[in-house]
Amino acid sequence: MDLFVAGERKSFGDGITVAELLALENVANPEYVTVAVNDEFVDSPLGSERPLAEGDRVEFLYFMGGGI
Amino acid sequence: MAFTDPQLERYSRHILLKEFGTKGQKKLMASKALIVGAGGLGSPAAMYLAAAGVGTIGLADNDAVDLSNLQRQILHSTPDLGKPKVESGAETLRAINPEVEVRAHQGLVKADNVMELISGYDFVLDGTDNFQAKFLINDACVISRKPFSHAGIIRFQGQLMTYLPGQGPCYRCVFPKPPPPEAIPTCRQAGVIGAMAGVIGCLQALEAIKCLTGMGQPLTGHLLTFEALTMAFRKIKVPGRPACPVCGQNPSITEPQDQEPAAACDLRGPVP
Numbered sequence: 001m002d003l004f005v006a007g008e009r010k011s012f013g014d015g016i017t018v019a020e021l022l023a024l025e026n027v028a029n030p031e032y033v034t035v036a037v038n039d040e041f042v043d044s045p046l047g048s049e050r051p052l053a054e055g056d057r058v059e060f061l062y063f064m065g066g067g068i
Numbered sequence: 069m070a071f072t073d074p075q076l077e078r079y080s081r082h083i084l085l086k087e088f089g090t091k092g093q094k095k096l097m098a099s100k101a102l103i104v105g106a107g108g109l110g111s112p113a114a115m116y117l118a119a120a121g122v123g124t125i126g127l128a129d130n131d132a133v134d135l136s137n138l139q140r141q142i143l144h145s146t147p148d149l150g151k152p153k154v155e156s157g158a159e160t161l162r163a164i165n166p167e168v169e170v171r172a173h174q175g176l177v178k179a180d181n182v183m184e185l186i187s188g189y190d191f192v193l194d195g196t197d198n199f200q201a202k203f204l205i206n207d208a209c210v211i212s213r214k215p216f217s218h219a220g221i222i223r224f225q226g227q228l229m230t231y232l233p234g235q236g237p238c239y240r241c242v243f244p245k246p247p248p249p250e251a252i253p254t255c256r257q258a259g260v261i262g263a264m265a266g267v268i269g270c271l272q273a274l275e276a277i278k279c280l281t282g283m284g285q286p287l288t289g290h291l292l293t294f295e296a297l298t299m300a301f302r303k304i305k306v307p308g309r310p311a312c313p314v315c316g317q318n319p320s321i322t323e324p325q326d327q328e329p330a331a332a333c334d335l336r337g338p339v340p
């Protein structure tokens with residue numbers, strides 16, 4: 001199935017979960033990443049067994065603490 | 069209030085813009101903006117706001133100018149080394165535009181002074197470099213119903229969002245709580261390309277100018293991300309979080325608080 005990960009179309013196995021996607025995408029510091037699927041936040045994404053569906057739009061939102 | 073001839077000339081390129089005009093310029097001249105952090109983001113933001121003629125600009129910072137700052141903090145110059153950043157910054161802003169009233173707030177922004185500090189301003193720009201300050205500014209602005217611009221930069225990346233009270237999510241909606249200390253690298257540890265501060269700080273200045281004059285659509289409900297190595301800007305839609313601890317329906321945070329050191333709940337062990 002195809003997902004839109006950070007706006008990019010990519011193919012994955014059917015029904016992979018949010019947690020599996022975090023691992024497959026090698027997301028850095030996944031315990032501190034906010035995940036949104038189809039413009040909705042996912043609770044505790046690192047352990048999320050929520051299956052993703054064809055065409056889902058997934059965004060990873062990262063902490064960025066710099067400024068000075 | 070009528071414009072003087074030098075003002076008409078100084079601000080002529082603003083006044084020419086039909087969305088801006090003399091009306092927008094007057095609004096800007098009557099506005100007060102606070103920049104927390106006179107560093108990488110705060111430098112270009114403060115300089116463009118001063119050049120634009122924002123009536124009052126506050127600079128809040130506790131640090132002195134260090135040689136490692138000058139790669140990106142263009143508010144300060146080599147002769148300013150060792151000077152308090154608010155002092156060096158105020159001099160730069162006054163030189164750009166003597167019409168602007170610049171207020172220097174020397175000191176750390178903390179839970180016990182943040183509310184009073186922001187109360188004197190119409191818009192706040194977060195140019196700080198740590199999560200404690202970013203969450204504090206968010207909470208104080210949400211509680212005070214004060215519009216503000218969040219931004220963060222690291223390495224070749226930057227992000228930005230605008231909070232307007234009652235009109236979209238806050239920073240805590242996106243990130244409900246700060247990461248444990250040291251869990252996420254800072255620019256001091258990981259580095260940052262200097263011009264990134266320019267790009268994102270200028271975007272913060274634009275958001276401030278839009279909000280202060282009522283032009284266009286502010287960056288509410290979205291996180292704008294920028295990746296310099298691929299030159300990719302993305303405007304990511306972010307929903308509100310009804311259970312947000314500060315802007316949600318039953319907020320648990322009703323006054324600003326200094327963050328507790330989170331060591332007790334950090335189960336990952338020491339950072340190498």
Ligand SMILES: [Zn+2]
Nearest residue numbers: 238241312315
């Ligand atoms: Zn919120």
